[in-house]
Amino acid sequence: xxxxxxxxxxxxxxxxxxxxxxxxxxxxxxxxxxxxxxxxxxxxxxxxxxxxxxxxxxxxxxxxxxxxxxxxxxxxxxxxxxxxxxxxxxxxxxxxxxxxxxxxxxxxxxxxxxxxxxxxxxxxxxxxxxxxxxxxxxxxxxxxxxxx
Amino acid sequence: xxxxxxxxxxxxxxxxxxxxxxxxxxxxxxxxxxxxxxxxxxxxxxxxxxxxxxxxxxxxxxxxxxxxxxxxxxxxxxxxxxxxxxxxxxxxxxxxxxxxxxxxxxxxxxxxxxxxxxxxxxxxxxxxxxxxxxxxxxxxxxxxxxxxxxxxxxxxxxxxxxxxxxxxxxxxxxxxxxxxxxxxxxxxxxxxxxxxxxxxxxxxxxxxxxxxxxxxxxxxxxxxxxxxxxxxxxxxxxxxxxxxxxxxxxxxxxxxxxxxxxxxxxxxxxxxxxxxxxxxxxxxxxxxxxxxxxxxxxxxxxxxxxxxxxxxxxxxxxxxxxxxxxxxxxxxxxxxxxxxxxxxxxxxxxxxxxxxxxxxxxxxxxxxxxxxxxxxxxxxxxxxxxxxxxxxxxxxxxxxxxxxxxxxxxxxxxxxxxxxxxxxxxxxxxxxxxxxxxxxxxxxxxxxxxxxxxxxxxxxxxxxxxxxxxxxxxxxxxxxxxxxxxxxxxxxxxxxxxxxxxxxxxxxxxxxxxxxxxxxxxxxxxxxxxxxxxxxxxxxxxxxxxxxxxxxxxxxxxxxxxxxxxxxxxxxxxxxxxxxxxxxxxxxxxxxxxxxxxxxxxxxxxxxxxxxxxxxxxxxxxxxxxxxxxxxxxxx
Numbered sequence: 001x002x003x004x005x006x007x008x009x010x011x012x013x014x015x016x017x018x019x020x021x022x023x024x025x026x027x028x029x030x031x032x033x034x035x036x037x038x039x040x041x042x043x044x045x046x047x048x049x050x051x052x053x054x055x056x057x058x059x060x061x062x063x064x065x066x067x068x069x070x071x072x073x074x075x076x077x078x079x080x081x082x083x084x085x086x087x088x089x090x091x092x093x094x095x096x097x098x099x100x101x102x103x104x105x106x107x108x109x110x111x112x113x114x115x116x117x118x119x120x121x122x123x124x125x126x127x128x129x130x131x132x133x134x135x136x137x138x139x140x141x142x143x144x145x146x147x148x
Numbered sequence: 149x150x151x152x153x154x155x156x157x158x159x160x161x162x163x164x165x166x167x168x169x170x171x172x173x174x175x176x177x178x179x180x181x182x183x184x185x186x187x188x189x190x191x192x193x194x195x196x197x198x199x200x201x202x203x204x205x206x207x208x209x210x211x212x213x214x215x216x217x218x219x220x221x222x223x224x225x226x227x228x229x230x231x232x233x234x235x236x237x238x239x240x241x242x243x244x245x246x247x248x249x250x251x252x253x254x255x256x257x258x259x260x261x262x263x264x265x266x267x268x269x270x271x272x273x274x275x276x277x278x279x280x281x282x283x284x285x286x287x288x289x290x291x292x293x294x295x296x297x298x299x300x301x302x303x304x305x306x307x308x309x310x311x312x313x314x315x316x317x318x319x320x321x322x323x324x325x326x327x328x329x330x331x332x333x334x335x336x337x338x339x340x341x342x343x344x345x346x347x348x349x350x351x352x353x354x355x356x357x358x359x360x361x362x363x364x365x366x367x368x369x370x371x372x373x374x375x376x377x378x379x380x381x382x383x384x385x386x387x388x389x390x391x392x393x394x395x396x397x398x399x400x401x402x403x404x405x406x407x408x409x410x411x412x413x414x415x416x417x418x419x420x421x422x423x424x425x426x427x428x429x430x431x432x433x434x435x436x437x438x439x440x441x442x443x444x445x446x447x448x449x450x451x452x453x454x455x456x457x458x459x460x461x462x463x464x465x466x467x468x469x470x471x472x473x474x475x476x477x478x479x480x481x482x483x484x485x486x487x488x489x490x491x492x493x494x495x496x497x498x499x500x501x502x503x504x505x506x507x508x509x510x511x512x513x514x515x516x517x518x519x520x521x522x523x524x525x526x527x528x529x530x531x532x533x534x535x536x537x538x539x540x541x542x543x544x545x546x547x548x549x550x551x552x553x554x555x556x557x558x559x560x561x562x563x564x565x566x567x568x569x570x571x572x573x574x575x576x577x578x579x580x581x582x583x584x585x586x587x588x589x590x591x592x593x594x595x596x597x598x599x600x601x602x603x604x605x606x607x608x609x610x611x612x613x614x615x616x617x618x619x620x621x622x623x624x625x626x627x628x629x630x631x632x633x634x635x636x637x638x639x640x641x642x643x644x645x646x647x648x649x650x651x652x653x654x655x656x657x658x659x660x661x662x663x664x665x666x667x668x669x670x671x672x673x674x675x676x677x678x679x680x681x682x683x684x685x686x687x688x689x690x691x692x693x694x695x696x697x698x699x700x701x702x703x704x705x706x707x708x709x710x711x712x713x714x715x716x717x718x719x720x721x722x723x724x725x726x727x728x729x730x731x732x733x734x735x736x737x738x739x740x741x742x743x744x745x746x747x748x749x750x751x752x753x754x755x756x757x758x759x760x761x762x763x764x765x766x767x768x769x770x771x772x773x774x775x776x777x778x779x780x781x782x783x784x
Binding site (some may be wrong): 117 | 187188189191192193223224226377378379380381382385417418419456458459460461472473474475476477478493534536537538542543573576607609611615620623624627633722724
């Protein structure tokens with residue numbers, strides 16, 4: 001990470017901020033606050049402002065991803081086809097909230113507005129593996145089958 | 149300028165691409181051609197496993213060709229594969245998960261049809277002997293009732309090969325435009341065609357272009373807005389993923405028409421496959437001389453770049469989108485000045501929705517008059533609708549603007565199931581509900597507005613009796629509340645209050661005092677007040693249209709609101725926190741009938757002793773209350 005940060009050009013323009021942040025998150029899975037400090041130094045924009053911009057967008061998260069990164073689709077189709085309280089159940093099960101990582105570092109949760117598989121809803125994906133038409137029962141089974 | 153009149157436009161590409169390489173379903177084939185439709189929806193349904201099994205099936209036998217194409221548009225058929233064998237036309241199969249691969253291949257390679265459950269349809273062609281008793285793909289109800297202009301050839305075009313797109317007359321419109329027409333002429337054609345923005349604003353596209361063209365500044369930008377982020381809308385993703393070259397062609401024409409030398413595609417970062425395919429398509433387009441410097445010897449340079457939107461619903465609004473590209477928070481600015489005069493980096497900028505852009509090549513190929521053959525009132529052309537919810541068919545369909553809701557229902561749901569439908573929610577977070585009495589209304593921009601609806605980006609969510617109107621409303625308002633940028637107070641605070649009121653009327657009172665009850669009763673009036681305030685005073689379309697869901701719900705499903713408020717009753721049994729069942733210990737004789745009948749096993753107790761309801765398990769179905777003969781179960 002330090003290596004990446006040290007490679008950053010001395011002058012960062014405002015319109016490049018988001019792409020640097022995206023690149024950083026793509027590489028490390030989250031935005032480290034030290035990176036925002038460096039961006040602030042190189043661009044001359046106060047770090048509070050950069051943090052504000054970063055936290056405005058859904059993409060960026062400030063905690064590292066868990067061992068299992070869980071993406072839950074909350075599109076309208078998944079919503080109407082899902083059992084009531086499905087997402088709450090998942091949150092309880094993994095003890096993490098949206099954009100959050102559980103304290104043991106195992107699970108992180110991301111809620112996505114639409115995954116594009118509306119005929120298969122509700123859809124969840126764990127580390128890129130999709131589970132379709134999940135019920136509350138399925139969720140329990142899926143999580144108990146995970147290789148911790 | 150080169151003169152195209154004496155040669156076909158395809159010769160322009162001759163050095164850059166190998167057209168013969170593109171497989172054509174209309175030509176007979178020697179070895180089996182297997183078309184696999186790979187897109188996000190089918191990946192989730194398991195197309196990758198299907199592809200693996202196909203490869204495994206042929207093993208070392210290399211006498212076959214695997215062709216990766218885009219989607220037909222109907223995601224409930226996924227995974228779809230098409231097979232063409234020697235002397236036969238292309239035949240499509242639906243729902244081919246990996247376990248069925250060998251069965252289907254076994255029979256079809258021996259010229260025998262597999263089980264009819266899988267068969268979708270064939271595309272017959274002269275010279276090829278058709279499969280007996282197999283329907284024609286495009287004569288199936290689901291396709292025949294559409295008017296597929298933009299979606300034409302979807303499912304046959306290979307998104308990763310420019311040859312495939314050119315083979316279906318792709319880039320013809322652009323090649324002819326840049327060599328024969330001036331920018332002003334293009335703007336005129338588009339304006340006269342009456343094409344309106346498909347993103348929701350419905351402003352005349354040609355007028356927008358003219359405005360930008362006529363500003364004196366030399367540096368201009370063209371942005372294609374593919375940052376589709378409403379829940380339940382997936383048409384933009386379909387376009388970018390399955391036919392990226394169509395998007396690029398539209399952008400090239402748009403950029404040429406407004407004299408922009410730089411164009412951007414603003415697309416959501418989560419659309420990984422779409423970004424991958426667009427990047428690849430841009431690379432190919434550049435190689436073919438379609439972008440870059442001195443395109444086709446016309447002296448015109450156009451560059452296209454992809455900007456990955458970091459994810460904010462409000463960035464669908466053009467000024468917010470521009471702010472986000474400048475590295476700011478994506479908050480809208482008051483208009484005027486319009487972006488067509490003062491946009492990205494202070495330069496004139498045209499922002500068009502991806503669906504609008506995809507309409508442009510059609511208009512230039514076939515002319516404005518042909519374009520206007522579809523449509524109603526002042527809304528011309530076709531519109532993509534993303535069908536989802538309690539339907540038989542899920543996916544994107546393309547129909548004329550002005551088609552009635554009932555006609556769309558006929559496409560996506562069988563006649564027998566139609567009476568079960570309670571409502572349709574159109575337009576996503578900025579749209580509204582329609583009840584069955586109003587299914588005859590036509591979906592064009594004017595009629596929609598008259599009926600307190602917005603077409604938005606064309607989501608079409610079908611709801612049946614198991615869905616609660618309040619719950620769906622709450623869902624959309626929660627989304628708006630989350631996505632409100634927080635700049636203007638009516639939207640930021642209004643959506644918060646709306647959500648609070650909706651929560652209050654869909655849950656039981658926290659305290660049983662008079663004030664709390666009064667607040668519940670006042671809910672409806674407050675909803676109306678806040679909604680109209682938000683509509684009048686919000687800065688951008690997000691806030692102005694957010695209350696549509698509430699207002700149309702109150703207009704057409706008022707009874708359901710009243711039931712929730714006065715009787716604490718949710719017919720669909722979705723709002724389960726409205727009531728709490730409990731056992732009156734003094735009345736309970738411990739007969740155990742309720743415990744036996746409880747579907748959720750929520751009642752426990754020993755015989756002849758008072759029973760107990762576990763609230764966490766209770767699903768509030770009311771069976772226990774109805775079955776108890778001793779009045780021992782009451783509602784709080």
